[in-house]
Amino acid sequence: MKKSKKVAVSKLEQKNYKWIYLFLLPSILIFLIFYLQPIITVFYTSLTKWDGFNKPVFIGFKNYITMFQNEAFQISLRNIILWSIIAATLHVGFGVLVAFILYQKPKGWKFTRAVFMVPNVISAAAWAMIYKFIFNDDMGILNNIIRKFNPDFHVQWFFSSPYAFWAVTITWLFYAVIVTLIVLNDLMAVPEELTEAAKVDGATGWQVITRIQLPLCRNAIGTGMICSITARVAMYEQIALTTAGGPGDDTMSLPIILVKSIQDMKYGYANANGVIMFILGLITLAVINKAFRMNESVY
Template sequence: MASTVSTPEATRLAASGTTTKTGRARRKGPYPYWFLLAPGIIYLVFFVVPTLSSFYFSFTRWDLFTSRWIGLENYRTFFAEQALVIGLRNTVIYAVLTSGLKVVLGMALAVLLTSKIIARGYLRSVIFFPVLVSAIGVGITFTILMNPEKGLINTSLARVGIDGPGWLTNPSLALVSVALVDVWKGVGLATVIYIAGLVSIAGEYNEAAQVDGASRWQLFRTITLPLARPATASVITLSLIGGLRSFDIIWAMTRGGPGFASDVIGSVIYKQYQAGFYGLSTAGSVVLFLLVTVIVVPLTRWLNRGED
């Protein structure tokens, strides 16, 4: 007569490993975990060690060969310098402005490019193309286009009787002008993410709402917008991180000028390194790291609440 195994016994055997023909349970060996060794070492060497080193050197005055512990002096200097505080403020403004515009324009373009229009596939490629272009190349190109005297933008405005402003030379417009260029370059990625989110929405929802007489705006507000929330969370998170860490396109277009009008933390850190204030610039890097963490981590948790 075949023997039976009680439910608790079966559970114990299943938890302990695979049972062999002889009846003895075979425990799982460490073999699968060896595959984590290589990425773990890479993560440790290229992220954990540099991050901890940055925290340490931010409390020192150091050069390539020596370092001297000075405590919080670098941080006191950082927050006492007006130019550095302006860079911190501009970083937040730049990140919020660029991420907000990418969310709005990305959603609008995604709705358009998922509707039944002519050359939809071609237009999707055109929208995404700026993402593939180098940020330095984009910055240099728009610096020429936005030249207040000979640039194509102001020349075109002059032909219709409009006196174009100094896009990059006016302190009140420089940061906004660079932010708009950043949005032009990055909105394609936001659009692709939104397209992926919209096409995953089951068509039955829209069909049921149309039967009930819902308008296009009601369809968007009550169905498309809520069900595209995961895509919105991804776009906001990626755009905000990119905006807070932005440097290359700003440096290519204005180098933080005129004056300190378009300085962000990234350009401030680079300028301090150029001037030889390595400890102060490292403190700026730590401030940027903490700023990104404090803003992005709680925001991501809030945006993804209720998601599996």
């Protein structure tokens, strides 16, 4: 009797799955047409010499050899590693901290939420231009405040080494609304029975956060890290509109090299950079997936 019931349930689940596949079909088609085909094209043309107009000429791994020998590319990798570390720690950490503060709903939390959320709806390009004026040596608010205490202070933040790297970092460091929203959503899903039981057993507020809430939010924190690090790999507007990769190569990045290669009609070389960015994204996804055990259930 039990076996027959299990067979009936299994057939019912298979029947329901057919409808799921039907609803997934448009997404699958969109992925195949607008994502998979371009990805295959990028991988193939990265092995060619191509100006974007004439037929690509296969040259093997020459673009990759040239790219890895390029000093600007090596500096780009260094910058991406540093930005990724900052993103995974300070950027994500700040977003998680704000999420926990908002979850506690202290006095004025709604105003805090509005102040934190509103700047994040402004585009990265707009923020880059705003910060370009904030860090301006002559009329920027930052240097004018510093000169109140040190009249001889003069620094062109976006055009002087090593300040340019940190000036670009500041343009995105404290804008972690995506991380905050993802973590806050997970926090609100934590069963109250767990926290209440812990408090009954004598757990302090800090222990509830570190032993219950943080572990249960690991998937959200991992997702936030993936979003933050991959955004650093693909970061272009903040750099292009402030330093354009300089001074020297202080803020050089793979997207900057990619766009410059396209402007020089080196589409094969540009796509080789695109492949490296794609691989870095996959590595980030795999490492964080493994570190945070995101494929495992948290409950």
